[in-house]
Amino acid sequence: MNGRIKSGLALAAIGLVLVIYLLPIYWIVATSLKEYSDILARPPKFVFAPTLRNYVSLLLVPGEGLHATPFAARLLNSVIIASLSTIFAVAMGTMTAYAFSRFRTRGQGDWQFFILSTRMLPPVVVVIPIFLMYRALGLFDTHAGLIVLYTAFNVSFAVWLLKGFMDEIPKEYEEAALVDGYSRLQAFVRVVLPQAVAGIAATSVFCLITAWNEFAFALVLTQNTAQTAPPYIPSVVGSGATEWGRIAAGTVLFLLPVAVFTFVMRKHLLRGATFGALKR
Amino acid sequence: MANVRVENLAKRFDEVVAVDGISLEARDREFTVFLGPSGSGKTTTLRAIAGLEQPDAGDIYIDDRRVNALPPADRDIAFVFQFYALYPHMTVYDNLAFPLRAVHMARAEIDERVREVAQVLRIEPTLKRKPAKLSGGEQQRVALGRAMVRRPKVFLMDEPLTNLDAKLRAEMRARLKRDQTDLGATTIYVTHDQVEAMSMGDRIAVMDQGKLLQVGSPEEVYDHPANLFVAGFIGSPAMNLINCSLGSEGDQPALVVPGSPLSVTIASDVAERVESARERLVLGIRPEDVHLSRESRPGWIAAEVYVTEPLGAETIVDLRVGDGDGAPMLRARTLPTFRAAIGEAIWIEFDRERMHCFDRESGQAIT
Numbered sequence: 127m128n129g130r131i132k133s134g135l136a137l138a139a140i141g142l143v144l145v146i147y148l149l150p151i152y153w154i155v156a157t158s159l160k161e162y163s164d165i166l167a168r169p170p171k172f173v174f175a176p177t178l179r180n181y182v183s184l185l186l187v188p189g190e191g192l193h194a195t196p197f198a199a200r201l202l203n204s205v206i207i208a209s210l211s212t213i214f215a216v217a218m219g220t221m222t223a224y225a226f227s228r229f230r231t232r233g234q235g236d237w238q239f240f241i242l243s244t245r246m247l248p249p250v251v252v253v254i255p256i257f258l259m260y261r262a263l264g265l266f267d268t269h270a271g272l273i274v275l276y277t278a279f280n281v282s283f284a285v286w287l288l289k290g291f292m293d294e295i296p297k298e299y300e301e302a303a304l305v306d307g308y309s310r311l312q313a314f315v316r317v318v319l320p321q322a323v324a325g326i327a328a329t330s331v332f333c334l335i336t337a338w339n340e341f342a343f344a345l346v347l348t349q350n351t352a353q354t355a356p357p358y359i360p361s362v363v364g365s366g367a368t369e370w371g372r373i374a375a376g377t378v379l380f381l382l383p384v385a386v387f388t389f390v391m392r393k394h395l396l397r398g399a400t401f402g403a404l405k406r
Numbered sequence: 407m408a409n410v411r412v413e414n415l416a417k418r419f420d421e422v423v424a425v426d427g428i429s430l431e432a433r434d435r436e437f438t439v440f441l442g443p444s445g446s447g448k449t450t451t452l453r454a455i456a457g458l459e460q461p462d463a464g465d466i467y468i469d470d471r472r473v474n475a476l477p478p479a480d481r482d483i484a485f486v487f488q489f490y491a492l493y494p495h496m497t498v499y500d501n502l503a504f505p506l507r508a509v510h511m512a513r514a515e516i517d518e519r520v521r522e523v524a525q526v527l528r529i530e531p532t533l534k535r536k537p538a539k540l541s542g543g544e545q546q547r548v549a550l551g552r553a554m555v556r557r558p559k560v561f562l563m564d565e566p567l568t569n570l571d572a573k574l575r576a577e578m579r580a581r582l583k584r585d586q587t588d589l590g591a592t593t594i595y596v597t598h599d600q601v602e603a604m605s606m607g608d609r610i611a612v613m614d615q616g617k618l619l620q621v622g623s624p625e626e627v628y629d630h631p632a633n634l635f636v637a638g639f640i641g642s643p644a645m646n647l648i649n650c651s652l653g654s655e656g657d658q659p660a661l662v663v664p665g666s667p668l669s670v671t672i673a674s675d676v677a678e679r680v681e682s683a684r685e686r687l688v689l690g691i692r693p694e695d696v697h698l699s700r701e702s703r704p705g706w707i708a709a710e711v712y713v714t715e716p717l718g719a720e721t722i723v724d725l726r727v728g729d730g731d732g733a734p735m736l737r738a739r740t741l742p743t744f745r746a747a748i749g750e751a752i753w754i755e756f757d758r759e760r761m762h763c764f765d766r767e768s769g770q771a772i773t
Contacts, residue, residue: 296489296491298487298489299493299494301456301458301491302485302487302493303493303504304457304458304477304479305456305457305458305481305483305485305562306479306484306508307479307505307508307556308479309477309479312508321494321495
């Protein structure tokens, strides 16, 4: 077999895989741009007159000008809750990971295991007790409630992922900074953090996606004020005729922010995926 | 500049004793070398002086001030790491300026100092580059520059030349020694390489297994090793160490190796001193103090050439005294023109003035 046929076959295989992976996304995007009649057409239409009606009706209340629709409010909730919980989880995770990586403390192994153990139960198992707790504490249907929960959920992941990155940064750099006249905290900020950027970015992406996609807790612990997009989108299905166009538009809008964030961070993600395997 | 004093320093890592009660002084303006194999405690001692390691016991004084409780930043020291530890995200300029920015020095003064150091170390063209874009030699000089730019009281260096190739290492050895002398900088230098220690040190502290074995000038540790470890560690090729006991040759006292013709007469006062360890003696003689002759001479010992190693500037001759597997082996250092065939008969004589006797049990020199 010569090289040309080989690379041709490889291209064909890649093309096939891409079609399989991207078809659902194409379908969602296409549906979001279709008129209702085109959506229900059989056989399915690949050529149609695109419209932004679904998006407009999803985001703007008809007639009243600029007024947030329920969906827009949910999307904003998602942005607030996911980004704040990611920032908290990564910030705490970075410092905890640094401490675990550099200092020998009593019961260190137990602490690390404890942090890991918080991820051992599937979330659904604890959702009812947490619901009762949240109601008693007044955290039900609040932004703070979900932010605290997602932070707690992500911090264990962030600690373990970041500890791997921290272990890779030679401790001589901080020691050099210490003798160069800096305090431990200054050395951490000025020497360790710049080198942990890739790890922090990768961890942020993973934490953000987890918080952004979270469904079970959001469904049970929020109702209205603090509800995020994931439990809202399917709730549209149940009310009256199934508005596939608006659901698709909502899905696309929901997909967009993480897609953009992940794309921006893609360089670090690659590094993150191979962490531990690279030499300095 | 300043002196550094360490008293009864001890440090263990879990079950491993790294430093076991070391006391020593690095004098003002001197180049002190900590020499020892890996695991000798030399690096741990250095790191304790820097404040990077908290000792379990003992005191550290810099300039007669106890610094145990001070963080590294407040000890006014500079540290050169084996792997340089240049900040990879900063340019060479920023690496050099980093210690000065810690003390909030004025921008113009920082610039002046950085350029001055860069000029001295000939790294000006690299100032705008990141460390990863530098050669090993340049990285090494930047690491030195970062130490020099602060004008600290004490320079601490942890095997700074180990990662250079042989040619550059020899060059840097001379440079470092000269710079240290010119600056009059109190320097403590850790190495496992006895050539570095001998060539650069004003004083050498030989360590092994967390203990300080001997401190002295290069001449002292070379000519008067205090114990078997120092005798064997310093010098290349190493000193010949031969197990022997006190006996006699005719009516004269002698060091004899049972079952071998090796026998060296000694003066009666020497015999008195080694008397207490008579059955467990070790005779030490440096290769250059073993004289060779192609013909038999009165009092010389018959031996046989085992192999010769012509090294250009000298020839190393391995010798066997007597027959059998247990026969003592010796190395002699002689003229580069010396040639001999394997198995050739040869006669040897030891320079009596430069012989050493050790107690095999305690390892201590008997003088």
